[in-house]
Amino acid sequence: MNRYPVxxxxxxxxxxxxxxxxxxxxxxxxxxxxxxxxxKISAKVDAATLARVEDALKAANVPPAAVALEGASIKxxxxxxxxxxxxxxxxxxxLIPEGTENGYVVALNLLxxxxxxxxxxxxxxxxxxxxxxxxxxxxxxxxxxAALTQKTDSLAGDIRTTLREKDVRHGGIxxxxxxxxxxxxxxxxxxxxxxxxxxxxxxxQTVDAAEGxxxxxxxxxxxxxxxxxxxxxxxxxxxTLHNRINxxxxxxxxxxxxxxxxxxxxxxxxxxxxxAKDILGRTATLEVRLVDESSExxxxxxxxxxxxxxxxxxLERNGQPVIVKKQVILTGDNLTDAQPGFDSQTQEPVVNLSxxxxxxxxxxxxxxxxxxxxxxxxxxxxxxxxxxxxxxxRSEIGGGRVQISGRMTTSEANDTALLLRAGSLAAPMEIxxxxxxxxxxxxENIAKGFNSVTWGFLVIAAFMCIYYMxxxxxxxxxxxxxxxxxxxxxxxxxxxxxxxxxxxxxxxxGMAIDSNVLINERVREELRLGATPQAAIHTxxxxxxxxxxxxxxxxxxxxxALLAFGSGPVRGFAVVHCLGxxxxxxxxxxxxxxxxxxxxxxxxxxxxxxxxxVWRPDGAAPVSRTEDKA
Amino acid sequence: MEFFKIRKDIPFMKHALIFNVISFVTFLLAVxxxxxxxxxxxxxxxxxxxxxxxxxxxxxLTQVRGVVSGLGYNDVQVQxxxxxxxxxxxxxxxxxxxxxxxxxKLMVALKAQNAEATLRRTxxxxxxxxxxxxxxxxxxxxxxxxxxxxxxAVRFEWKFxxxxxIANLHDVIIILGFFAFFQWEFSxxxxxxxxxxxxxxVNESVVIFDRIRENFRRYRKMNTIEIIDNxxxxxxxxxxxxxxxxxxxxxxxLLFGGETLxxxxxxxxxxxxxxxxxxxxVAAAIAMWLGIQREDLIKAAPxxxxxxxxxxxxxxx
Numbered sequence: 001m002n003r004y005p006v007x008x009x010x011x012x013x014x015x016x017x018x019x020x021x022x023x024x025x026x027x028x029x030x031x032x033x034x035x036x037x038x039x040k041i042s043a044k045v046d047a048a049t050l051a052r053v054e055d056a057l058k059a060a061n062v063p064p065a066a067v068a069l070e071g072a073s074i075k076x077x078x079x080x081x082x083x084x085x086x087x088x089x090x091x092x093x094x095l096i097p098e099g100t101e102n103g104y105v106v107a108l109n110l111l112x113x114x115x116x117x118x119x120x121x122x123x124x125x126x127x128x129x130x131x132x133x134x135x136x137x138x139x140x141x142x143x144x145x146a147a148l149t150q151k152t153d154s155l156a157g158d159i160r161t162t163l164r165e166k167d168v169r170h171g172g173i174x175x176x177x178x179x180x181x182x183x184x185x186x187x188x189x190x191x192x193x194x195x196x197x198x199x200x201x202x203x204x205q206t207v208d209a210a211e212g213x214x215x216x217x218x219x220x221x222x223x224x225x226x227x228x229x230x231x232x233x234x235x236x237x238x239x240t241l242h243n244r245i246n247x248x249x250x251x252x253x254x255x256x257x258x259x260x261x262x263x264x265x266x267x268x269x270x271x272x273x274x275x276a277k278d279i280l281g282r283t284a285t286l287e288v289r290l291v292d293e294s295s296e297x298x299x300x301x302x303x304x305x306x307x308x309x310x311x312x313x314x315l316e317r318n319g320q321p322v323i324v325k326k327q328v329i330l331t332g333d334n335l336t337d338a339q340p341g342f343d344s345q346t347q348e349p350v351v352n353l354s355x356x357x358x359x360x361x362x363x364x365x366x367x368x369x370x371x372x373x374x375x376x377x378x379x380x381x382x383x384x385x386x387x388x389x390x391x392x393x394r395s396e397i398g399g400g401r402v403q404i405s406g407r408m409t410t411s412e413a414n415d416t417a418l419l420l421r422a423g424s425l426a427a428p429m430e431i432x433x434x435x436x437x438x439x440x441x442x443x444e445n446i447a448k449g450f451n452s453v454t455w456g457f458l459v460i461a462a463f464m465c466i467y468y469m470x471x472x473x474x475x476x477x478x479x480x481x482x483x484x485x486x487x488x489x490x491x492x493x494x495x496x497x498x499x500x501x502x503x504x505x506x507x508x509x510g511m512a513i514d515s516n517v518l519i520n521e522r523v524r525e526e527l528r529l530g531a532t533p534q535a536a537i538h539t540x541x542x543x544x545x546x547x548x549x550x551x552x553x554x555x556x557x558x559x560x561a562l563l564a565f566g567s568g569p570v571r572g573f574a575v576v577h578c579l580g581x582x583x584x585x586x587x588x589x590x591x592x593x594x595x596x597x598x599x600x601x602x603x604x605x606x607x608x609x610x611x612x613x614v615w616r617p618d619g620a621a622p623v624s625r626t627e628d629k630a
Numbered sequence: 631m632e633f634f635k636i637r638k639d640i641p642f643m644k645h646a647l648i649f650n651v652i653s654f655v656t657f658l659l660a661v662x663x664x665x666x667x668x669x670x671x672x673x674x675x676x677x678x679x680x681x682x683x684x685x686x687x688x689x690x691l692t693q694v695r696g697v698v699s700g701l702g703y704n705d706v707q708v709q710x711x712x713x714x715x716x717x718x719x720x721x722x723x724x725x726x727x728x729x730x731x732x733x734x735k736l737m738v739a740l741k742a743q744n745a746e747a748t749l750r751r752t753x754x755x756x757x758x759x760x761x762x763x764x765x766x767x768x769x770x771x772x773x774x775x776x777x778x779x780x781x782x783a784v785r786f787e788w789k790f791x792x793x794x795x796i797a798n799l800h801d802v803i804i805i806l807g808f809f810a811f812f813q814w815e816f817s818x819x820x821x822x823x824x825x826x827x828x829x830x831x832v833n834e835s836v837v838i839f840d841r842i843r844e845n846f847r848r849y850r851k852m853n854t855i856e857i858i859d860n861x862x863x864x865x866x867x868x869x870x871x872x873x874x875x876x877x878x879x880x881x882x883x884l885l886f887g888g889e890t891l892x893x894x895x896x897x898x899x900x901x902x903x904x905x906x907x908x909x910x911x912v913a914a915a916i917a918m919w920l921g922i923q924r925e926d927l928i929k930a931a932p933x934x935x936x937x938x939x940x941x942x943x944x945x946x947x
Contacts, residue, residue, distance in 0.1 A: 432756030456882030510879030551833035558829025565770035
């Protein structure tokens, strides 16, 4: 009756194997490494880059322990931190010539020392949270109201232009809060204005309001459009943050949306918070200028000679110099959107820009006067400018809809659109939560968590073995298996392990033993009542299971609540807590039963089981395991 | 080895009234302290900045205080954190000044006073986040209470679920009472501990209720009080041992976990100790007052014991 079919043992063996394999990487520790990745499409990380990195390391005489191209990044491992720093300098010099920015990101990192076969199984060590590895955590709140106001402002400008084009007379257009108020003189104009708005501005909804004999049309952004604006603002801010953080050289930055209007940024290993904050809070600006087409400028472009007065030299993204005039035609403030698309006639990839009313007017005038000349779109960040694109003006462009074309691939069009949109923040952001943890503190926290788990485990295991003898040993082994599986699952899921998470691990073990105690007590009780050892084991496990299940469910309810409503440290706790409960159900019941079945189940004439003293209240001498003849 | 050699069922329920009065008084005391002293909420709830600064020599707190108040902060806590060399500084949230400026300015000032000061950790929480966290905490608590009550009501009966939740909420209030009385810092981690304890000590009640249900089925002649007494007596050994084991773990955290886990472990310790008490003495007693009887539970009986020889019976996961 206490036998497991083969498939159950198979499950146990497979679970154990998986557990061991996925836990293994945690034991190899981490090696200092340098990671090369790319923040721009033009900077490709491929076999050629790998060769360059290898050459650079050879030239600098820093032999790496291993260099490999993994996905879109090159990772080079080193024996010591000293070599790592030297190597970073060497690689940086080789890939990024002094004073330029070509999209390569060279960052310090820590890589698992685990052997290649483990890595090929996607077995990686647990992902340590910031409190264990040190670093910075920011939570930023995006000012959505400002994003909407900005959008409303630009729409108001667009309405002004459109109404003029359609010849609808109005007595003034003003933004009032998040509303656009259009005053008109009579009913006919009101209807006309409303028609234009309904035709051209799908994002707006209008309400008539007659006020003291004056006709007024109030337009507001539709809720679904507002939601779109907010989503876009958030996405754009995230993209901008990505671009900026790439400059910091952080190996594994985490930039995530949280909720509807928040962004979480985690920079492991970064210690200089002041710099990080500076970079996160920086604003980039977009400028449209004309390219200087004079002959001096042309020659300066080709020969790196003197730049004519009133012009400046900037580099295009492919490194080509462009001489542009200092006079700024438009800035990013006038740009409302940039989307990649295709030309309706040539099917060429293009970038479609939308300008606000004022921008459209200026653009129309400038393009009319400069047909055949080139126009440059520049992006300024940190005071450094870069030409995003410099297309030739083919015709006068009105209506604020600008198309940039010119031998772009689809991905380049995407990239340019992104850059134009992401150059600046769509809406202001504010840091509402910040956490900095020094690296020494992280290491200390790991040691603390580790010690808590180890000592607690050892004492419990010792107690179980003394109190329940062989059954206690089985319980302890099950508890160890629980720990193994928990670590394996955490490694597999790459869930973030934090100090509260380690506390949850300790607590999970403390609670998991509950199931084994329940079982052991139940088996003892059955023996006390006079059941044969085999029957006692069977009923003990059976009866205990219902209780274990119930009690674990209630604990799980608490865990899920923490997971659902918790944030930050609480969430880290909850994840491990919930997983620990689940693994404990497997190890404490299924696995420990397997051990018991293996040990006792085969013995047909089992006389006694070693479960410590089975004391009987009926006055008979306490029956120890050897005397138990029940 | 056997710690519990109990010959007869202990008549717990005979003294139920006394236990309930004791609980009620502790509960009232906890509530009183909660209101009179209030919780010492961590920066996560109140908003503000916490900095942990480390010195190579034991730090002079008065000097640090001097530097801090020199920057124009009034209501600032400066205290040792863990060791004498580590100092924790808690700044209130200021309107108009970002946390970055706050901590950077203070760090510069501290370095000027003692060059060896190193920043180990800063934590800034905006006031709006704090409010949300408090709200989320209450939501989580409500979710746990509702979830557990629902589950117990389905699995057992509403009287049990009411009894279990009253008993365990009383634990929660008592933990909070301790935190209020000693003015220990109540952080998010402590909140997590409190909720975990809530789930955990409901276990205890579940085990006893399970046994009560079984006894109702098994001992047809016993009356309710005898059945409850028997259920508690036969599970008490397990209760003490499991809680002891969990407490070993928590103790290990208390000893080795350092300052960060200190109050977390503290909350768990109180929770576990009162958890034993409340589920043994309070939950069952309340269930008794509510008038549980055989008929309440037997209807659920046929579902179980379908095939006692099937090793899978009951395995529902």
